[in-house]
Amino acid sequence: KEGMGCEIKLRSVLRTLHGSNTCCIIERDETPMEKEIASLHRMEFQFSDIFYFCRKGFEAIVEDEVTQRFSSEELVSWNLLTRTNVNFHYVSLRLTVVWVIGVIVRYCFLLPLRFTLAAIGITSMIVGTTVVGQLPNSSLKNYLSEVVHLTCSRILVRALSGTIHYHNKENKPQKGGICVANHTSPIDAIILTNDGCYAMVGQVHGGLMGVIQRATVKACPHVWFERSEIKDRHLVTKRLREHVADKNKLPILIFPEGTCINNTSVMMFKKGSFEIGGTIYPVAIKYDPQFGDAFWNSSKYNIVSYLLRIMTSWAIVCHVWYMPPMVRKDGEDAVQFANRVRSAIARQGGLTELPWDGGLKRAKVKDSFKEEQQKNYSKMLVRNGSQGSLSAGTESD
Numbered sequence: 001k002e003g004m005g006c007e008i009k010l011r012s013v014l015r016t017l018h019g020s021n022t023c024c025i026i027e028r029d030e031t032p033m034e035k036e037i038a039s040l041h042r043m044e045f046q047f048s049d050i051f052y053f054c055r056k057g058f059e060a061i062v063e064d065e066v067t068q069r070f071s072s073e074e075l076v077s078w079n080l081l082t083r084t085n086v087n088f089h090y091v092s093l094r095l096t097v098v099w100v101i102g103v104i105v106r107y108c109f110l111l112p113l114r115f116t117l118a119a120i121g122i123t124s125m126i127v128g129t130t131v132v133g134q135l136p137n138s139s140l141k142n143y144l145s146e147v148v149h150l151t152c153s154r155i156l157v158r159a160l161s162g163t164i165h166y167h168n169k170e171n172k173p174q175k176g177g178i179c180v181a182n183h184t185s186p187i188d189a190i191i192l193t194n195d196g197c198y199a200m201v202g203q204v205h206g207g208l209m210g211v212i213q214r215a216t217v218k219a220c221p222h223v224w225f226e227r228s229e230i231k232d233r234h235l236v237t238k239r240l241r242e243h244v245a246d247k248n249k250l251p252i253l254i255f256p257e258g259t260c261i262n263n264t265s266v267m268m269f270k271k272g273s274f275e276i277g278g279t280i281y282p283v284a285i286k287y288d289p290q291f292g293d294a295f296w297n298s299s300k301y302n303i304v305s306y307l308l309r310i311m312t313s314w315a316i317v318c319h320v321w322y323m324p325p326m327v328r329k330d331g332e333d334a335v336q337f338a339n340r341v342r343s344a345i346a347r348q349g350g351l352t353e354l355p356w357d358g359g360l361k362r363a364k365v366k367d368s369f370k371e372e373q374q375k376n377y378s379k380m381l382v383r384n385g386s387q388g389s390l391s392a393g394t395e396s397d
Contacts (some may be wrong), residue, residue, distance in 0.1 A: 032181035049100050069354070081292070081313060106312045114159045114311045121155035122208075126215045128152065133218025145219040146197045153193040160187065161315040171322035173198070173281035176247035179210050180273060181283040182345055183255035184263040185294045186303070187310070188285055190319060197244065199223060222247050237275060242252050244278040251281065256338065262295040263287050265352035266345055269338040280326045284349035288317040321348045 002110060083101075128148035157164065172195070173179040179198060181188065192198060201220045203214060213224055223239055243249055256269035265287065274280065287294040292313025296306050310316065328337045346353040384394040 016250075029120070032147070032290055037170055046270045054376050062242070069265050069267065110161070111312055114161070114235065117159035118311070121152050121159060122212065124155065125152040126212060129215045129219040133215070141211055141219070149193060149197050149216075149220060153190050155191050157194045157316075160190075160310060162191070162194070163315055163317045164191055164194060166322070167319065169195075170324045171281070171324050172196055173251035173283075173322075174279075174325075175250060176244060177251045177279040177325065178244060178273065178291075179251050179253045179281045179283055180256050180269070180275065180341060180345075181253070181285055182263075182266045182349065183257045183260055184287060184350065185310075186294045186306075187294060188255065189253060190254060191285065191320065192283065195320070197250050199250040201225075201240065201252055201254055223252070234360075237272060242277045256342075260296045260298065262297075263289070265354050266342050267351070267354050268357045269342045270332040271338050274328070274334040274338045274341070276327070280337075282323040282345050283325060283347075284321040284345045285324065285353075286319045286349045286351070288319075291315040291317045294318070323348055347397055 011129070029242075053233075128151075129145070132144045132148055133143060135144070179192070181192065189198075189200060197220070199220060202213075202224060204210065204224045204226055213222070217223055217224060221243065223243060225236060225239075240252065243252060255271045256273045257267050258270055261267055292310065292315055294310065294316055298306075301309065326337075326341055326344070328334075332340075343353055345351070
């Protein structure tokens with residue numbers, strides 16, 4: 001018990017020192033390679049230069065700032081959901097009794113109610129959109145489609161015991177625009193559609209998800225792509241531009257990260273969403289992990305296991321910030337625009353901004369990243385060497 005108390009106090013101190021989003025193990029030196037090695041006043045390769053790269057490698061091994069974003073956020077205190085530390089299975093009889101009571105309440109009382117609500121919401125979504133989809137295109141059809149989507153989304157949010165706080169509603173995405181948000185979970189879409197309707201963009205799926213997609217697209221202009229079309233970036237961009245060009249269509253909802261991050265950071269935004277044109281409406285989503293972990297670790301849990309974990313948590317509590325619309329500036333390319341939007345979302349949500357691609361969740365680091373560091377080092381040596389030659393020539397003269 002004393003050891004556990006010391007550990008909790010240590011974690012609290014570290015949280016205070018390094019912020020609430022992450023608990024750092026080491027203090028990194030953020031000095032760029034050029035400045036750090038150049039500070040040694042060397043004009044040619046020295047064997048000791050390798051220590052800089054060794055230190056950076058050791059730092060990455062001890063505390064990798066990328067892969068830790070693909071696992072659940074570490075909590076300061078236990079929320080009576082799961083045993084997060086295998087070294088402490090038993091603390092006290094009183095705490096064990098409280099945990100057992102919590103398990104009974106969550107699995108025997110909350111889970112059946114939530115499952116019933118989820119079944120009602122999904123069935124209503126399929127039936128309602130199928131019926132509305134039979135109507136001819138008109139303002140009445142659009143109105144009924146929005147009513148069905150909003151009603152069913154709110155039922156599904158109730159199935160998760162969702163408590164959502166929406167801020168700055170005057171900045172809500174408008175028709176003909178593009179809504180971009182950080183991505184933590186598949187339920188992000190339900191969280192947003194609980195407060196307004198969007199046209200979804202994504203890949204065609206099979207099973208129950210495929211049934212829902214085929215039903216909803218009849219009533220709402222969602223943009224679903226086949227797997228072969230997803231690889232054709234130009235075709236995807238063309239279809240999205242056609243959608244945005246129609247100011248009567250619902251705003252497109254896109255998650256530019258392309259994968260789920262554990263809600264402590266925002267990773268690289270894919271530039272495709274920012275090449276379409278039009279107005280971008282940034283949205284920041286921040287979940288409170290104390291009541292339930294909304295992050296989907298797809299490498300560890302399938303969708304069924306994930307939904308079971310969500311529906312057996314205490315609740316899903318989150319904050320949603322609608323941010324002022326942003327447009328691409330003159331002379332700004334798609335990558336710069338994407339980075340500017342990402343920075344705004346990170347600041348608003350209190351998230352760490354990382355330049356890394358979320359695709360590293362499943363793929364290895366590209367060789368081009370390694371070669372870039374090698375090129376930077378070689379350019380530095382060549383530049384210093386040339387400067388050294390000039391200085392030597394001046395002295396000889």
